[in-house]
Amino acid sequence: MKKIHKNWIPIKEVTERPYTQTVEMFREHINPGLVALLEIGEYTAINPRSAQGAVITSTDGKEILDFVSSYGALNFGHNHPQIIQAVQDIQNRQQVDLSKELLSPYTAFLAHNLSLLLPGDLSKVYFCNSGTEAVEAALKLASRCFKGERPVFIHAENSLHGKTIGALSVTGSRRLREFFPTLPAQSMRFGRSDELEQLLEKNLKNGEQQVAAVILEPIQGEAGVIIPPDGYLREVRELCDRFGVLLILDEIQTGMGRTGSFLACEQENIVPDIVAMAKSLGGGVATIGATIATAKVFKTAYENPHDCLVQTSTFGGRSSSCAAAMAALEVLLEEDLPGNARERGKQLLTGLKHLQKKYPEWISEVRGRGLMAGIEFDIDVIDQAKYLPLKLPGLKSVLREHLPGMVAAALLKQHGILGTLMLNNRAVLRVYPPLITTEEQIDYFLKALDDILSQGPKDLVKNRVSHAVGNSGLKFIGSWAVSFIKK
Ligand SMILES: Cc1ncc(COP(=O)(O)O)c(C=O)c1O
Known part of the structure; x- marks a missing residue:
């Protein structure tokens, strides 16, 4: 040396x-x-x-x-052998781990398997490396669906969606937000669908809706494990449909089985237009996030083939991370x-x-x-x-x-x-x-x-x-x- x-x-x-x-x-x-x-x-x-x-x-x-589980990133515990093995196998075989030109079967098959586990038609996947990036991509996807003509996002008070500028804009914490520029966002009390209805009505300007999306955690984590009243998410879903606004659910903390089902929203029988996942998706071994949208939403946002490089990430969807996530999903099912x-x-x-x-x-x-x-x-x-x-x-x-x-x-x-x-x-x-x-x-x-x-x-x-x-x-x-x- x-x-x-x-x-x-x-x-x-x-x-x-x-x-x-x-x-x-x-x-x-x-x-x-x-x-x-x-x-x-x-x-x-x-x-x-x-x-x-x-x-x-x-x-x-x-x-x-x-009893912290890295805030929900260690649902599988530390160093789950099956998940570690999946990553080691890739490395032992010296497989291509990072290439954007050569498509990885792990990335493709993980997206496929995820779409089988997710409710409704959530089937179009964007892979990234963290929760905040998954939220960021979700907000961009929603904006893009309306060609950028709807500048407003609605979120809940005390929410936590991440610390990059977009995700921070919909994070309801004064302490985290102060001194940073943020996107136009409006907040409402969590669990109050009447407040959402009022906000959506207020944002109708000359008959044109200004809100692109509502973003919520199904159960608020960092706010102190706040569980909304029964039926709240269904009411939110109905309001979003009535006003033609997209619903983004942040299942970064609640997902991957933590609340007793794969996603928490399954317990309310609703399907969001976009869902953000991260934390335990990597099985505690890899860093991976995902933004999954319905085919309709994805097509509206990125239907033009020229747009294929608008939302990408160098490390997002690399083989080793996707292998860890594939193994994690198998463990989740096998070990119930x-x-x-x-x-x-x-x-x-x-x-x-x-x-x-x-x-x-x-x-x-x-x-x-x-x-x-x-x-x-x-x-x-x-x-x-x-x-x-x-x-x-x-x-x-x-x-x-x-x-x-x-x-x-x-x-x-x-x-x-x-x-x-x-x-x-x-x-x-x-x-x-x-x-x-x-x-x-x-x-x-x-x-x-x-x-x-x-x-x-x-x-x-x-x-x-x-x-x-x-x-x-x-x-x-x-x-x-x-x-x-x-x-
Ligand atoms: C609900 C929720 N969304 C988003 C994030 C941001 O995830 P990350 O720290 O991976 O960027 C967190 C992090 O704690 C979270 O709990």
Whole structure:
């Protein structure tokens, strides 16, 4: 090797280096704020060595049960052998993985298989690499159907559809959107079809509809697992049809069996015009997203052969990613993961409801469908902690914001369970186990949560505050406090 910088880290040394170096280089080169946040929760104390199924093993042999599933990207658990094998097979055979001129059978057959699994006539597939790209392509497809003459998109408050400019424009989070230019978009309350009807009527200008599409998550994930009233999606579908507007469903989090069916919208018996998928489509092994449209919509948007290069992606639909997705779909069917999500989901929700009854001062609501669940905490429980540092100006309000985070930190430290928050709702603890999770693992989680809550709020707050002080994380908490007081 040519002589390179003395601080260069060769790849063969990666696993030999102390984990503290990983943390420091993340802080130095990637995202110092994120590292500070993770340090407060003591996530950085875990040095992950390997992972299989729902369990991550640290270098010191500790086992951690993953109840985050990378926000829905690990429905199959970590390193599912059948999915890894599919990718290795391609590499061992030295197959062409990346070519746009030479068509890949994996890309073609994955699209075919997907169309067999999806409801209605959702059969035209665009492959990309992430959720936000899948949403971006869906918005472009909808715009194009109306030759760009309908500038408006409608989305729900608190939605999360991605962080590129188009997807961000239909994401209902002020914190994520501020300081960025966005497309014309209007928001309505989730679950209120009457508001959608009013918006669609308001957007009729001289008899011309201004709205290209309505975009929704069938169940809002990052908003805190918000399940709409029965019949809501059907009413939305009817309104879209009545006003001649397209319906885009974002099944990036809810899809791939998480809510107990392949797509969540199947449980409402509706078919969107366009659906966006990503996360677990790659089986936790590959990065792949897909935008799937009905033949009619696709034809309207891109019917001219000259348009064939208008929407493409260099890495989208590469053989190895499509092979992983093909294997993932097979595992999903063979292991009946939607069925397991339903069974284990029932067990989880029943257990959580029991804990809500047992600790009404802690838990105000539990919500879930399949293995997509959230626990809404009553942040007033902090007031009962009666702990001296809570008198520090601003600290209490910061800790109230971080109550589920403190519960997650206690679950990790005391019981080896990985949990985390929701992006758009700081009162909710996410409970997203992989769909391969067993009855015993759900039971273990419920008992662990019971144990943490039984210790009372004072211990929880005390442990977190003293840890933060010990790690100079107080500075970070302080800056949060200041920002909250300013707001
Ligand atoms: C519902 C939903 N849509 C879109 C996205 C964006 O996906 P990605 O992070 O792969 O861009 C997410 C990510 O969490 C999501 O939950």
